[in-house]
Amino acid sequence: MKSISRQFSNQQFFSFVRKEFYHVMRDRKTLLILFGMPVAQILIFGFALTNEVKNTRIVVSDYANDPASRRITERMAASNYFDIERRLVSHREIESAFKEGTIKLALIFPAQFNESLSHGNSAQIQLITDASDPNTANTLVNYASSIIRDYQAELNMLHSVPYSIIPEVRMLYNPQLKGAHSFVPGVMSLILMLVCVMMTAISIVKEKETGTMEILLVSPFKPMLVIVSKTIPYLILSLINVVSILLLSVFLLDVPVNGSILLLFAESTLYITACLSLGIFISIKTATQQAAMTISLMGMLLPTVMFSGFMFPIENMPVPLQVLSNIVPAKWYYIIVKSIMIKGTGLALLWKETLILMAMAIFLLTISLKSFKTRLE
Known part of the structure; x- marks a missing residue:
């Protein structure tokens, strides 16, 4: 009897296991989480999480145009680290290219470079780099210096006579290589994204959960005005956050604001509007505060x-x-804030980024309001 009972118990256990397997295999969402998510995370993290610098756009200003300068330039172009964007002549063109953000490094050969190397056994090369990101700047200087040393060797x-090629390094915008110059714009973009999206999503979902949203919607105000009125306090509070971050950055971290304060606040208002619109959209598509919190926190943190x-x-x-990455506001x-604060760039060079951010804000606000109206109907 015991053996029969044990056999029946085992059959029940395996039948339950088999039933769970059937449930899992029939549920496509579960299969996607089990098998799709690990593959996606390995591929994304494996390719994205790297500090290695490759294919960096650089410019060459060759006042010598002699065999030695051409050989070094060819070695730079042949490496996997650099792509020669163009060849410039004047320092004004080089500075303009750095402000536009199209290059990260400039290689400048002085006149009579080969003659100085042949007769004086020593010559200088100037390396100018964008140090608004100090880690990338140091890496690029090390790569370029290594190529120059190989040619010297x-x-x-x-x-028989030893030759010496001395790189003269100039760090633009951040000569002391302070990490805060890159850290502050990144933290601003991250904090505003998380706070705006999460707070807006939770606020509206809370009204839906408690049933007070229906009361608001039957009031004389239009649904759009109700939603906009819910987001305006967070817009004002987020701008106060911008002020506090800037005050701490300037007076405690010695991060300059070289550009227009008004332009910085205008761009911040545009970015906050886009984030608030995204929060509205999440709140419309979710039914609970927990779901809104999870989506807004985890869904926005990693992409940002x-x-x-x-x-x-x-x-x-x-x-x-x-x-x-182009769909991430x-x-x-981040490009706008770093350009205004560190480089002192104006709207003339930031119009493309501004238009993209404006288009995102309008698109997110439009689909949010349309989704909300459709839901009510």
Whole structure:
């Protein structure tokens, strides 16, 4: 009897296990989480989480145009680290290219470079880099200096007299290589994204859960005015956050604000509007505060950290991830804030990023309001 009972118990156990397997295999969402998420995370994190710098756009200003300068330039172009964007002549063009953000490094050969190296056994090369991101600037200088040293070593092997090529390094915008210059714009974009999205989503979902949203909607006000009135306090509070971050940055971290304060606040207002609109959309699509909290926190934190350019260089990611980063509002706001605060750039050079951010804000606000009206009907 005991053996029969044990056998029946085992059959029940295995039948329950088999039933659970059937449930899992029939549920496509569960299968996607079990098998799709690990693959996606490994691929995204494996390609995105890297501090290695590759294919950096640089310019060359060759006043010598002699065999030695051309050989070094060819070695720079042949490496995987640099892509020569263009060849410039004047320092004004170089400074303009840095402010536009199109280059990260400039290589400048003085006149009679080869003659100084041949007759004086020593020559200088100037390396100018954008130090608004100090980690990237140091890495690029080390790469360029290594290529120059390799060329110098080859010369010394062929000649009995030792040659010396001395890189003269100039760090633009952040000569002391302070990390706060890159840290503050990134933290601003991250904090505003999380606070605006999360607070707006939770606020509206709370009204829906308690049943007070229906009372508001039957009032004489239009639904759009109700939603906008819910977001205005968070817009004002977020701008106060911007003021507090800037005060702490300037007076405690010695981060300058070289550009227009009014432009910085206007761009911040635009970014906050986009974030609030995204929070409205999440609140409309979710039914509970817990769901809204999870989506707004986890769904916004990882894209902002990974694809804004704050922590990891976007240029080093595969092309699909670079394309994906373009839909992250924090990427464009980070570029804008860093350009205004550190480089002193004006709207004339930031119009493209501003238009993209404006288009995102309008798009998110439009689909949020339309989704809300459809839900009510």
